[in-house]
Amino acid sequence: MGLLILMALNCFCVMFLNKKDQTVAVVNCFGVWSAFSLMYWGGSGVSRESLSELFCVDIYSSSMISLSLWICGISILVSSCMTNLRGVFNSYLILVTLLCFLLVQCFMVNTLAMFYVLFESTLIPLASIIGIWGGQIERVPSIQYMAAYTVGGSFPLLLIFTTMEVHAGSSFMWFISMKTTSLNWLFWGGCFLGFLIKLPAFPFHAWLPKAHVQAPVGGSVILAGILLKLGGYGITRMMMLFSYTLESFGILVMSFSIVGSVYGAFMCLRQSDIKKLIAYSSVSHMAFSIMGLFSCTEVGMVGAYIMLVSHGFISPGLFVLSGINSEMVHSRKIKVMSDGVRAAPSLGFFWLVMIMANLGVPPCPVIISEVLSVVCVIALYPWVFVLLLMYFILSGAYSFSLYCQLTRTKKKIKMKVFFNEVTLKDMSALYFLFYPLAEVLFKWDLWAMM
Amino acid sequence: MATFLRRTCRLHQQMSGARRYIQRHSLRFVSTSDKKESNLSIPFTPEDIADETKRKELHKRLEEHFKDEDLNSPKNRIPYGYEENVPEVDKFNYHTVWWFWFVIPVIVGIAIFNFSLNDYGLRSWSEREARLVMEEREKKGLPYVEKNYIDPSKIELPSEEDIEAWDVKIKI
Numbered sequence: 001m002g003l004l005i006l007m008a009l010n011c012f013c014v015m016f017l018n019k020k021d022q023t024v025a026v027v028n029c030f031g032v033w034s035a036f037s038l039m040y041w042g043g044s045g046v047s048r049e050s051l052s053e054l055f056c057v058d059i060y061s062s063s064m065i066s067l068s069l070w071i072c073g074i075s076i077l078v079s080s081c082m083t084n085l086r087g088v089f090n091s092y093l094i095l096v097t098l099l100c101f102l103l104v105q106c107f108m109v110n111t112l113a114m115f116y117v118l119f120e121s122t123l124i125p126l127a128s129i130i131g132i133w134g135g136q137i138e139r140v141p142s143i144q145y146m147a148a149y150t151v152g153g154s155f156p157l158l159l160i161f162t163t164m165e166v167h168a169g170s171s172f173m174w175f176i177s178m179k180t181t182s183l184n185w186l187f188w189g190g191c192f193l194g195f196l197i198k199l200p201a202f203p204f205h206a207w208l209p210k211a212h213v214q215a216p217v218g219g220s221v222i223l224a225g226i227l228l229k230l231g232g233y234g235i236t237r238m239m240m241l242f243s244y245t246l247e248s249f250g251i252l253v254m255s256f257s258i259v260g261s262v263y264g265a266f267m268c269l270r271q272s273d274i275k276k277l278i279a280y281s282s283v284s285h286m287a288f289s290i291m292g293l294f295s296c297t298e299v300g301m302v303g304a305y306i307m308l309v310s311h312g313f314i315s316p317g318l319f320v321l322s323g324i325n326s327e328m329v330h331s332r333k334i335k336v337m338s339d340g341v342r343a344a345p346s347l348g349f350f351w352l353v354m355i356m357a358n359l360g361v362p363p364c365p366v367i368i369s370e371v372l373s374v375v376c377v378i379a380l381y382p383w384v385f386v387l388l389l390m391y392f393i394l395s396g397a398y399s400f401s402l403y404c405q406l407t408r409t410k411k412k413i414k415m416k417v418f419f420n421e422v423t424l425k426d427m428s429a430l431y432f433l434f435y436p437l438a439e440v441l442f443k444w445d446l447w448a449m450m
Numbered sequence: 451m452a453t454f455l456r457r458t459c460r461l462h463q464q465m466s467g468a469r470r471y472i473q474r475h476s477l478r479f480v481s482t483s484d485k486k487e488s489n490l491s492i493p494f495t496p497e498d499i500a501d502e503t504k505r506k507e508l509h510k511r512l513e514e515h516f517k518d519e520d521l522n523s524p525k526n527r528i529p530y531g532y533e534e535n536v537p538e539v540d541k542f543n544y545h546t547v548w549w550f551w552f553v554i555p556v557i558v559g560i561a562i563f564n565f566s567l568n569d570y571g572l573r574s575w576s577e578r579e580a581r582l583v584m585e586e587r588e589k590k591g592l593p594y595v596e597k598n599y600i601d602p603s604k605i606e607l608p609s610e611e612d613i614e615a616w617d618v619k620i621k622i
Contacts, residue, residue: 028546028547035555041567080531423531425544439563443567
C-alpha cells in the first residue's frame with residue numbers, strides 16, 4: 001500500500017513541473033519506486049511490510065512488482081523517438097504510468113475478483129499505446145487479435161472465479177483450496193487458458209508476433225518485459241488454489257510447451273523481420289517457464305521464475321536495440337540493419353551481448369532456468385530429451401545466424417547512416433536492462449518454496 | 451515448348467528479383483526521429499568505412515575539415531540525448547537518471563539483499579540448528595531421528611470405507 005501511495009504522491013508532484021522536465025522526472029520516479037519495491041522482498045512467506053486488507057505480497061509477487069516498475073521506466077526512457085509522432089507524448093507518460101499502477105496492484109492484490117479485473121484492465125492502456133503510436137496501418141488488426149485472444153481466453157476464467165467465490169464464500173485467494181479429484185479437462189482448460197494465451201503458450205501464440213511488430217519500441221518493451229509475465233504469475237496463483245496437483249492436465253500442457261519451444265526456435269531461424277524474430281524467441285523461452293510451472297515441483301517453480309525475470313530484462317533489451325538500429329536504417333529487415341551496425345560498431349557489441357544473454361550463455365541466469373526446467377521434464381519422460389536437444393541446436397543456430405546477419409552481411413544497399421543517431425541515453429537504457437541480471441544470478445534460489 | 455519454358459524461367463527470375471527488390475525497400479517507415487540531416491557536416495555511407503582506401507580518404511577529408519575546429523565549442527558538443535539545445539539541462543538529466551537508476555537501486559539493493567534477505571528462508575539457521583541437535587543427541591546416545599517422530603496414537607487415518615471412493619496413486 002505504501003508503494004501505491006508513494007506512486008500517487010510522486011505523480012501529483014510531477015504534474016506541476018515543466019512539460020519538458022516531466023519525462024525525465026517520471027523516469028526518475030520509476031527508479032525510486034523500483035528501489036522502494038525492493039523492501040517487499042524481505043523474508044520467506046508473505047512480506048510483512050506489504051500486509052493490508054487489500055494486498056499481500058510474497059516473493060513471486062514482489063519480483064514481478066519490481067520488474068514492472070523497472071521495465072515501465074525503461075520504456076519511457078527509450079521512447080524519445082516517439083515525440084513527433086501522432087498524439088501528445090505526455091499522454092504516453094500517463095498511459096504507461098497508469099499501466100504500471102494497474103500491474104503493481106494486480107501483483108499485490110489478494111482476492112481473485114480484483115485480480116481478474118486488474119488482469120483484464122491492463123489490456124486497455126497497451127491497446128491504446130499500440131493504436132496511437134504503432135508504426136503501420138496493420139496495428140488495428142493486431143490490436144483486434146490481441147484483444148480477442150486475451151478476452152476470449154479469460155472469459156471462462158471469470159465464470160470459474162465466480163463459481164469459486166460462491167462455493168468458498170470468499171475470493172480471498174490465500175484461503176481458497178479446491179479439491180482436484182472430480183475436476184474435468186474443461187474446467188482445467190477454463191482455469192488456465194487465459195494465462196496460457198497471455199504467456200503465450202503454443203498453440204495460442206499467434207497474437208504476439210503481430211502485436212510486437214506493430215507496437216512502438218516502448219510498447220514492445222512493456223509487452224515483452226512484464227505483460228507476458230502476468231500469465232506466469234496467474235498460473236502460479238491458480239496452482240496455489242489447487243495445491244499444486246494438476247496431474248494429467250499438467251503433462252498435456254508440458255507436452256505442448258516442448259513442441260512450442262522447438263516450433264518457436266524454428267520460426268526464429270526463418271525470420272527476416274527482427275521484431276518477429278524476437279517475438280518468436282519469446283514464445284520458445286516462455287515454453288520453458290510453462291514446463292517449470294506445470295511440473296508442480298519446487299525445482300520447476302524456481303526455473304520458471306528465473307526465466308520469467310531474466311526474460312523480462314533480456315527481451316526488452318533486444319527490442320531497444322532493434323528500435324535503435326531500425327531507426328537508423330528505417331527498416332526492420334535484419335540484412336538492412338547490418339548497415340547500421342557497420343556505421344556504429346558499438347551496436348555490434350551490444351547485439352552480441354544481448355544475443356548471448358538471450359541464448360543462455362553463462363553467467364546469464366537463463367542457463368540456470370533452462371537446466372532446472374529440463375531436469376523437471378526429463379524426470380517425467382526421459383525420451384523428451386531428443387526434442388529439447390533439437391531446441392538447443394535450433395536456438396544456437398538462430399542466435400548465431402542473427403549475429404552473423406547483423407555484423408557480417410556483405411553490403412548490398414547504399415544507405416546514408418549518421419553515427420550520432422545512437423545516443424548515450426539509449427546505451428544507458430541497455431545497461432539498465434542488463435545489470436539487474438547480476439542480482440538474479442546471485443539470488444537465483446529466492447523462488448524456492450519453504 | 452522449350453522456348454516457352456525458357457521464357458517462363460527468365461520471367462520467373464525477373465519477377466523474383468523484382469520481388470526481392472520490393473521486399474527490401476518496402477519495409478521502411480517514417481522516421482520519428484527529430485534529428486536533421488543538415489546537422490552533420492560530412493555525411494558518409496557504410497561503404498566508406500568498410501573499404502580501406504575509402505576509409506583513409508574519409509579520414510583525410512575529416513582531418514582537413516576539422517583541422518581548425520575548437521573541440522570544446524558548443525556546435526561540437528555530443529549530446530547525452532536528453533536535451534539537444536541546453537547543455538546544462540542535458541548533463542543534469544543524464545546525471546539524475548544515473549543517480550536514480552544505478553546508484554540508489556544498487557545501494558538499496560545491496561543493503562536489502564545483505565541484511566533483509568540474509569539467510570533467506572532460514573536455511574543457514576536450520577543447518578546450524580540441525581548440527582547442534584545432532585551433537586546433543588550423540589551425547590545422549592539417541593538416534594538422530596526417532597522412528598516414531600510423531601506419536602502414532604495421534605495420527606488419524608481414514609477408514610476403509612472412505613478410501614474406497616478415492617483413486618489412490620502411489621508414485622515411487
